[in-house]
Amino acid sequence: MSIEVESNEAQEIKVNLARVSRKVEQLEQQYQRKVGSVRVLAVSKTKPxxxxxxAYSAGQRAFGENYVQEAVDKYHALAHLSDIEWHFIGPIQSNKSRLIAETMHWVHSVDREKIARRLSEQRPDDLPALNVCIQVNISGEDTKAGVTLSELNDMVALVAELPNLRLRGLMAIPAPQDNHDAQCAVYEPLAQAFVELSKSDSMIDTLSIGMSGDLPAAIESGSTMVRVGTAIFGERDYSAKA
Incomplete structure (x- = not known):
């Protein structure tokens, strides 16, 4: 019985991944983006x-986690999958930064000097520099983390000086908007900032924006990495963490 359930789960995820990949490719073509220029980050928080x-067996390699201990547990449990790529995309508490620095390949949510410095200091010497994105609060929400666009250049300069971090780009989670045009309008200043940064540094190549609700607007706005969870893993109850 358990083998059949696992087989059904695997088949469902394989089909879902193929569907998401087709959607992303269609949007790339629709908005005159190079096919293959947008990566899918599978948001796997709370998933077993x-x-x-x-998902890995179906070809997915990049996985995004929001909760530190869950991410670390999965990192160790799946260590035999040598080319899996772990992205931390949630808020970072300073007392958890070492766990992130020691395990993750990417961090999308660097939003203040203290965290950036701790991640660099705590990155093990035998690991490559940690790929990071600076989180930008583009909607001006008090409840959202992230630097403002006016603070961005100072944060970029800081991260660039830290020896064990490699700045790869920007990330944002905007407030929900009513329609496609409004979504694009919110993304526009961030997209412009990303373009300017990428001109000055060839390593800056990642604009981490877009989820299921605003995928078309994000890809039109220049996203290079979209974060997709339910559309890949389905809506069944995964409340028990791995």
């Missing part, structure tokens, strides 16, 4: 190991 293994 079996779901991640199924």
């Amino acid at each position: 190991l079996s779901a991640l293994e199924a």
Whole structure:
């Protein structure tokens, strides 16, 4: 019985991944983006190991986690998958920064000097520099983390000086908007800032924006990495963490 359930789960995830990949490719073509220029980050928070293994078997390599201990547990449990790529996309508490620095390949949510410095200081010497994105609060929400666009250049300069961090780009989670045009309008200043940064540094190549609700607007706005969870893993209850 359990083998059949796992097989059904794996098949469902495989089909879902193919559907998401087709959608992203269609949007790339629709908005005159180079096909393959937008990566899919599978948001796997609260999903069991079996779901991640199924996605990996279907070709997915980049996984995004929001909760530090869950991310670390999965990192160790799936260590045999040598080319899996772990992205931390949630808020970072300073007392958890070492765990992130020691395990993750990417961090999308660097939003203040203290965290940036701790991640660099705590990155093990035998690991490559940690790929980071600076989180920008583009909607001006008090409840959202992130630097403002006016603070961005100072944060870029800081991260660039830290020896164990490699600045790869920008990330944002905007407030929900009513329609496509409004979504694009919110993204526009961030997209412009990203273009300017990428002109000055060839390593800056990642604009981490876009989720299921605003995928078309994000890809039109220049996203290079979209964060997709439910559309890949489904809506079944995964409340028990791995």
